[in-house]
Amino acid sequence: MPSRHDRTQTIAEGLLTVRIPNMKKEDGKETDVPKGYRFSVAAAGIKYEDRPDMALIYSEREAAAAGVFTTNRVKAAPVVLDMKRIRSSTARAVVINSGNANACTGPRGMEDAEAVCRHAAERLSVPVEHVLTASTGVIGTPLPMERVRRGIEELTGGARAGVEDVARAIMTTDRFPKVASKRVKAGGTEAVLTGVAKGAGMISPNMATMLCFLMTDLAVERKALDRALKETVEGTFNLITVDGDMSTNDTVLIMANGLAGNAPLTEGSPGYESFRDALFELADELSRMIARDGEGATRLIVVRVRGASDHADAKRAAFSVARSPLVKTAVYGRDANWGRIMAALGYSGASVSEERTDISVNGIKLVGNGLATGRDAEAAESMKSGAEVVIDIDLNLGPGTERVYTCDLTEEYVRINAAYRT
């Protein structure tokens, strides 16, 4: 493994030499990385110029692996391939590219995705069945395989990068790289969980693709890993919405290589809950980053619903508010427009009793028992500063609670997504 203080390196792509600066997280902190993972990036020129657009995550040892994928019926080739490969619950490497989604590319798209994995497997001397792949970018255009092949050669050429470089290489319209890590003590063993993600930032003609790659040096039994990942995604990445569009390419993968030295965790292990909680916190942090970085967004919006008849109703209500373009534009306008929140609750499909509903924004109560409290101006003022707007809704009907992250809707969102293809 390279020193985490020495990530500056030179990548040669044809005649182009790109200097990649040391990419720490935005807050300047170093990211903890679990043992036994190596990273590299390459500037293959798939679509973007002068920046890395391919990344490799490589585990020195066979890792238990699990994945969660888009439920869109139109799935990109790498998603279809990974869904098949992940059945073995084992992985050694993930090859990722930005700039081209390899979606809606027919049989050729599948051949290309397979060729990506095969080429990487040969270069890494690992079984092709243990190489996963993910793509994000232009839809309907075949991968430029010559460039991709050169990129893979570079990825596997020995030069190493940091995990933040991976986060940066997979960005499309993301405004900042998304990387987080958690230290965990699971059943007496100190270990690390680290994740990189790219957001539902869409650049014309890209899709809203969410990619996330999670790794740990814990040993986790395959079934327990799968279960923990699915539960985590349900409570984190599946509770964010930027614009309601769902990608053909969404992928969340986790690898657990066991280099921390613990006995493999099962659902009954004493350390399992610590692992699961750390995984949840990690994914929660990454999912907040994705929502905050929604295209054109100026505020993260946290919609919290309680008092719903049941959990399903709480989720319906929270998503209805979080998806409402009227609520999202009101937040952008710093307008504590509770009428739009009330209307979104009303059409959510959840049981709602207007005269029982309470609504607060940033802790300022705007509606009590369905009626205005007259504090709108105060709440509007509170929205003018800070990175987040918290909307609390109490339906006062039952025990259901849920929380959804979203962002405001701005002219910039429209500009980004209305841009001509280049």
Place this chain on the structure above:
Amino acid sequence: MPSRHDRTQTIAEGLLTVRIPNMKKEDGKETDVPKGYRFSVAAAGIKYEDRPDMALIYSEREAAAAGVFTTNRVKAAPVVLDMKRIRSSTARAVVINSGNANACTGPRGMEDAEAVCRHAAERLSVPVEHVLTASTGVIGTPLPMERVRRGIEELTGGARAGVEDVARAIMTTDRFPKVASKRVKAGGTEAVLTGVAKGAGMISPNMATMLCFLMTDLAVERKALDRALKETVEGTFNLITVDGDMSTNDTVLIMANGLAGNAPLTEGSPGYESFRDALFELADELSRMIARDGEGATRLIVVRVRGASDHADAKRAAFSVARSPLVKTAVYGRDANWGRIMAALGYSGASVSEERTDISVNGIKLVGNGLATGRDAEAAESMKSGAEVVIDIDLNLGPGTERVYTCDLTEEYVRINAAYRT
């Protein structure tokens, strides 16, 4: 009835005198109006200044009536009141105001809605049970009842207006008044159907309210009228979407006063189908106007799906495409971005087989059997002129077809809806 050529008149509102110009339709044509309906408008100053914001539709004779209302669980007071009143299937008058939705106003809101009807009923000497009401505008603020009362006095003071004046008085952010009419020959009787509507144009902090008032001089038996209205709304107003938000105030009312002199139409009458078809055409025309006038819109988008497994799937698929912010921004960018259409089909919930799907834009085939045809630039060019963009999708799976109207998503939409309350 006033001459349709003499709609210019003076309305006195307190000390304010407003001159209302003769308001013909945009195309300059006169609107046919059925016999026995009178219109008046008033500038009550509820929110807007220097323009009429109240309207009265009055039938000289008791009319059969039917209504369709928002399915939002949070319903404005006038909606709740009308839903009760419409059970009698009889109406004489509708009092409408813009500028205040009388929604989320608690028991006082209901008292105010009742007072509006009562005051109008007294002035018109008709039973209060036969007076309906509708409101659109600010939510959560009680109606300014003194102004409203003065407005009702004016509405019932004898001055008459044209049906286009009604269309204009009920506008909020609508950019043009929406009025249409059809001549119909039903079972040997010549008659007229006329409708006025306001769109899902939302001005902060208004709701997306769709109001539509339909009238005819045909006699239609109450059950048949109700059935025809519900079928019509299902096939027209329920197949438009501007931003997916659903108002607390949506209302479609129809009155049939019988002054054309026909024997009341039942579902078995020879003239019933002619009536129903004319009603459908009228509502279709008004619903297109509403979609075209979506806030900030530059294009009407017509999404037509065929070849779906069944009708429900066709509707799911069409709505999924019509609601996609990515598709809507692409149309605004004049980008024939079929990848976004394909993705929206994929997450629609409808059965979709990527390799069978055909997509055309403005008649130019972009996708055949799931693969790009390479004609994107040609299709993009076609989007640069004309008021409409037609997206045709053939899923090639079954007999299901449906058509949905929407509009593009622009920075102007965000600007309008992010504006501070004033």
